Structure formats: C-alpha cells, structure tokens
Amino acid sequence: MAEIVKRKEFMTTWHAHARSYLPHWSERKKANLMGSGSSTRAVPPFRAFDLIATPNQALVLLANADHRIGVASICGAQIEFRRHVDFDTVYLQFAGSTLVETEFGEHEMRPGDLMHIPEGIAHRMTGSADALVWFAHAVEPFTHFMSEEDQVSQTEFEVIRHGGPSWHVAPGHEQPQKSGKLRERMICWDDRPQDVTLIERDYDELVGATSTQMREKVSGIRKLRCFDLFKEIAGTSGEPKPVFRSNKLEIKTYNIIGEQFAFHRALRSEEVRIQFRGKAMDMSELGNEEAEPGRVTVIPRGIAHSVVTDPVDDKTFLRLNFYSHLPWSYPTDFTRHYYDSRFEVRTRVLREAAWKQAAE
Numbered sequence: 498m499a500e501i502v503k504r505k506e507f508m509t510t511w512h513a514h515a516r517s518y519l520p521h522w523s524e525r526k527k528a529n530l531m532g533s534g535s536s537t538r539a540v541p542p543f544r545a546f547d548l549i550a551t552p553n554q555a556l557v558l559l560a561n562a563d564h565r566i567g568v569a570s571i572c573g574a575q576i577e578f579r580r581h582v583d584f585d586t587v588y589l590q591f592a593g594s595t596l597v598e599t600e601f602g603e604h605e606m607r608p609g610d611l612m613h614i615p616e617g618i619a620h621r622m623t624g625s626a627d628a629l630v631w632f633a634h635a636v637e638p639f640t641h642f643m644s645e646e647d648q649v650s651q652t653e654f655e656v657i658r659h660g661g662p663s664w665h666v667a668p669g670h671e672q673p674q675k676s677g678k679l680r681e682r683m684i685c686w687d688d689r690p691q692d693v694t695l696i697e698r699d700y701d702e703l704v705g706a707t708s709t710q711m712r713e714k715v716s717g718i719r720k721l722r723c724f725d726l727f728k729e730i731a732g733t734s735g736e737p738k739p740v741f742r743s744n745k746l747e748i749k750t751y752n753i754i755g756e757q758f759a760f761h762r763a764l765r766s767e768e769v770r771i772q773f774r775g776k777a778m779d780m781s782e783l784g785n786e787e788a789e790p791g792r793v794t795v796i797p798r799g800i801a802h803s804v805v806t807d808p809v810d811d812k813t814f815l816r817l818n819f820y821s822h823l824p825w826s827y828p829t830d831f832t833r834h835y836y837d838s839r840f841e842v843r844t845r846v847l848r849e850a851a852w853k854q855a856a857e
Contacts, residue, residue: 501526501528502526502527502528503524503525503526503527504524504525504526504527504530504759504760504803505522505523505524505758505759505760506522506523506524506525506530506759506760506761506762506801507521507522507523507759507760507761507762508521508523508761508762508763508764509736509761509762509763509764509766510763510764510765511765511766511822512742512747513744513822514765522759525760530760530780530781530782530801530803531780531781531782531784531785532781532782532783532784532785533782534782534783534800535783536783536797536800538797538824539783539797540794540795540797540827540831541831541832542779542786542788542792542793542794542795543792543793543831543832543834544791544792544793544834544837544838545558545568545631545771545791545792545793546568546570546591546592546629546658546661546791546838547661547791547834547835547836547837547838548568548829548830548831548833548834548835549568549569549570549629549835550835551570552570552572552573552626552662552664553569553570553571553572553573553575554569554570555567555568555569555570555632556568556569556829557828557829558793558827558828558829558831559767559769559795559819559821559825559826559827560825560826560827560828561821561823561824561825561826562636562823563635563636563637563743563745563746563821563822563823564584564633564634564635564636564637564745564746564821565633565634566631566632566633566634566769566819567631567632567829568591568629568630568631568632569629569630569632570624570628570629570664571593571595571622571623571624571628571629571630572624572625572626572628572664572665572666572667573623573624573626573666573667573670573671574621574623574666574670574671574672574673574674575621575622575623575673576674576680577621577679577680577681577682578598578619578620578621578679578680578681578682578698578703579619579620579621579681579682579684580617580618580619580620580681580682580683580684581614581616581617581618581634581684582616582617582683582684582685582686583616583617583636583685583686584616584634584635584636584686585613585614585615585616585634585635585638585639585743586613586614586616586620586632586633586634586635587611587612587613587614587632587633587635587639587741587748588606588611588612588614588630588631588632589610589611589630589631589632589723589771589817590606590607590608590609590610590611590612590628590629590630591608591629591630591631591656591773591791592608592627592628592629592656592657592658592840593608593624593625593626593627593628593629593656594606594607594624594625594628595622595623595624595625595628595630596622596623596624596673597612597614597620597621597622598620598621598622598623598673598703598704599614599618599619599620599704599707599718600618600619600620600703600704600705600706600707601618601705601707601708601716601717601718602704602705602716602718603704603705604718604720606630606720607653607654608654608655608656608842609652609654609722609723609724609725609773609815610720610721610722610723611720611721611722611723611740611741611748611817612718612719612720612721613639613642613718613719613720613741614718615638615717616638618707618717618718619681619703621673623672623673625666626664626665626666627658627664629656629658631771631817633746633748633819634686635743635745635746636686636745637743637744637745637746638743639741639742639743639746640742640743640744641739641741641742641743642719642740642741642742643721643726643738643739643740643741644719644721645721647721647726648721648722648725648726649725649726649727649728649850649851649852650725650727650846650848650849650850650853651722651725651846651847651848652722652724652725652844652845652846652847653844653845653847654724654774654842654843654844654845655842655843655845656790656840656841656842656843657840657841657842657843658838658839658840659838659839659840659841660836660837660838660839661836661838662835662836674700675700675704676700676701677699677700678697678698678699678700679697679698679699679700679703680695680696680697680698681695681696681697681698681703682694682695683695683696719741721740723740723748723750723817724750724752724773724815725850726740726750727750727752727850727852727853728850728852729852730752730753730754731750731751731752731753736749737749737750737751744822745821745822745823746819746820746821746822747766747819747820748817748818748819748820749817749818749820750815750816750817750818751814751815751816751817751818752814752815753777753804753806753814753816754806754810754811754812754814755805755806755809755810756803756804756805756806756809757803757804757805759803760780760801760802760803761801761802761803762799762800762801762802763796763798763799763820764798764799765798765822766798766820766821766822767795767796767797767798767820767821767823767824767825768795768796768802768818768819768820768821769793769794769795769796769818769819769821769825770788770793770794770795770796770804770816770818771793771816771817771818771819772788772789772790772791772792772793772815772816773790773815773816773817773842774790774813774814774815774842774844775789775790775806775811775813775814775815776788776789776806776807776811776814777789777804777805777806777807777814777816778804778805778807779794779802779804780802780803780804780805781796781800781801781802781803782800782801782802783800787807788804788816789839789840790839790840790841790842791838791839791840795825797824798824813842813844
C-alpha cells in the first residue's frame with residue numbers, strides 16, 4: 498500500500514485585525530490539499546509582462562478601494578513629472594534599468610530594487626529599452642519599513658528577456674530634459690477619465706528641491722535591494738518580516754529551498770506571488786501551477802497553498818509577494834498574452850550574507 502503523505506497546515510488572519518495571531522494548526526493528507534476544489538474567485542496564472550502590448554504601456558492588474566497593483570514598460574525618458582497627490586507609490590524593478598528623478602533627488606533602479614515614494618512627491622522615470630517594473634499605488638500610507646541596515650548581503654541581477662518584443666527607445670527620448678520649464682501632471686486617487694491637472698515648473702524647483710526637514714536635506718525616499726534582506730531561509734522559523742507594510746497592504750520576499758514547511762491558509766488576505774528567479778511548483782486546493790521568472794499566481798483568501806522548488810534542492814528561488822486585506826478586482830484580461838517570454842536571471846554576489854556562509 499502506498500504511503501499516505503501528510504502535511505501541516507496553518508491559518509493566519511490580518512496583522513491589524515483584533516485576533517492578529519491564530520494558533521491554528523491542522524494535519525491533512527497532502528493529496529487533499531492539491532487540486533481538491535474549485536472557486537469562482539480563482540484567477541488563472543499569467544505572464545505579467547506579456548500582457549503589455551506596446552512600449553511605455555502601464556496596466557493595472559489588481560485593484561480595490563485601497564490600492565492598484567500593475568506592471569509597466571519604461572522605454573526611454575518620460576516627458577512629464579507625475580505628482581501622486583493622495584496615494585503612496587512603490588516600484589519594483591524587474592528587468593532593465595530605470596533612472597527615477599524625484600523631488601528628493603535621483604535614484605538608479607536595477608533588477609531587485611524596491612522603492613517607496615511618499616504621497617505628494619513628484620517624480621519621473623527614464624528606462625532602458627528593456628526596462629520593466631511592477632508598481633503599487635496605495636491610499637493608506639505605508640508606515641512600517643525595513644531599512645538599509647537590514648541589508649545583509651549585496652547581490653546584482655541581470656534579467657534577460659527571451660521571446661519578447663524588440664522595443665527601442667524613440668529618437669529624442671534617450672535622455673530626460675534637465676533644464677528649463679517642464680510639465681507636471683497631478684493625479685488624485687479618485688480622478689475621473691476627464692480630470693486633468695497640469696502645472697508648469699522649473700526643473701531646478703523639482704529634482705532634489707524637497708526635504709523631510711526644514712533646515713537640512715533629508716530624503717523621504719526608501720530604496721532597498723529587496724532580495725538582500727534575508728536573515729535565514731524564509732519560513733524556517735515563522736513568517737518573514739514585511740519589507741513595506743500599511744494597514745491594508747504588505748510586501749514580502751521569499752528564498753525557499755525545497756518544500757515550504759507547511760500549507761498556509763490566509764483567512765483575511767489575498768496573495769499575489771511574483772516569481773523573480775528560479776523555478777517552483779505552486780500547490781493549492783485550486784490546483785498546481787508551474788512558476789518561473791515573470792510568471793504570476795494569485796491565491797484568494799481561504800485557499801490553502803504551499804510551494805516546492807524545482808528541482809527540490811534548487812537554491813535559486815526568489816519571489817516577491819503582495820498581500821491585501823481587501824479582495825481584488827481584475828481589470829485586465831489575464832489570458833491575453835501578446836508574447837511568449839522567458840526571463841533568464843543572471844546573478845552576481847558581491848557580498849554573501851554571514852548566515853548563508855555559515856550554512857554552507
């Protein structure tokens with residue numbers, strides 16, 4: 498008789514909920530936790546950047562009353578600055594490079610970099626032809642942040658797209674205009690399609706003109722190498738600490754080796770899983786799906802799920818997840834892929850984490 502494999506399952510609620518900790522553990526047959534159900538709330542897995550049809554297009558993929566999460570191509574220099582008046586902005590650089598000019602100064606974004614821009618801060622982006630980013634716009638501000646002191650290693654990534662488009666920066670858009678009069682577009686969360694607010698400003702009164710302190714220059718931008726924050730293999734001794742957190746939205750990263758220690762059932766949050774490096778099998782009660790760089794899966798609340806690296810001893814797995822306290826709607830057709838891309842992720846370790854050196 499074949500051996501019946503069992504797995505632990507644990508439940509969690511939301512960090513801001515009155516019952517923020519649930520000591521609920523179950524033991525179930527693993528086979529009954531994989532593909533054992535169906536749901537009208539199920540979302541098919543998708544290749545996020547293959548949903549972008551043209552260069553410099555931005556798509557909102559997940560939305561609710563608090564935040565909108567999506568992807569964009571940043572191909573060349575944007576002409577306008579944007580001031581997100583009443584919502585925070587987060588960018589994850591997935592591929593290529595992007596120069597972000599802000600009122601707090603300039604920042605270069607490389608694959609694996611995560612940036613938080615507070616509400617009300619004007620910014621503009623200039624990307625390489627292959628620049629691809631995730632973005633999140635959040636009404637409730639982020640209030641908890643990991644810092645540069647939490648970075649325990651230094652890693653550089655190069656992400657190469659195969660099977661995608663051959664986009665080129667349009668002539669005249671290679672570099673941003675850095676003098677004279679420029680246009681700023683103000684954007685409010687509840688703007689209607691017909692609402693437009695444009696302001697003319699001097700460049701010198703935009704980039705680097707702002708500080709969090711009145712008498713000295715202090716930047717309000719937070720930029721981290723989000724895959725250099727691990728203190729151990731994620732999940733070996735509890736849930737990893739969020740990189741950024743608000744009352745409604747969390748951002749976490751993972752570096753799992755082998756199978757996750759238990760299945761997870763979230764009772765008050767939705768989860769979107771963005772594969773950055775390595776391959777894996779995403780297991781859930783709604784079915785098993787292969788994960789590879791650039792591929793995305795969504796887990797509705799209440800659905801037990803886990804993950805195992807492929808192969809099981811692979812050490813390259815890196816993933817970024819968004820967790821939402823509110824359910825999402827999906828304004829983009831996830832089945833309409835314009836390309837069939839594969840992403841190759843090359844890694845250069847400049848400084849290994851001490852905990853990893855000890856483990857090896």
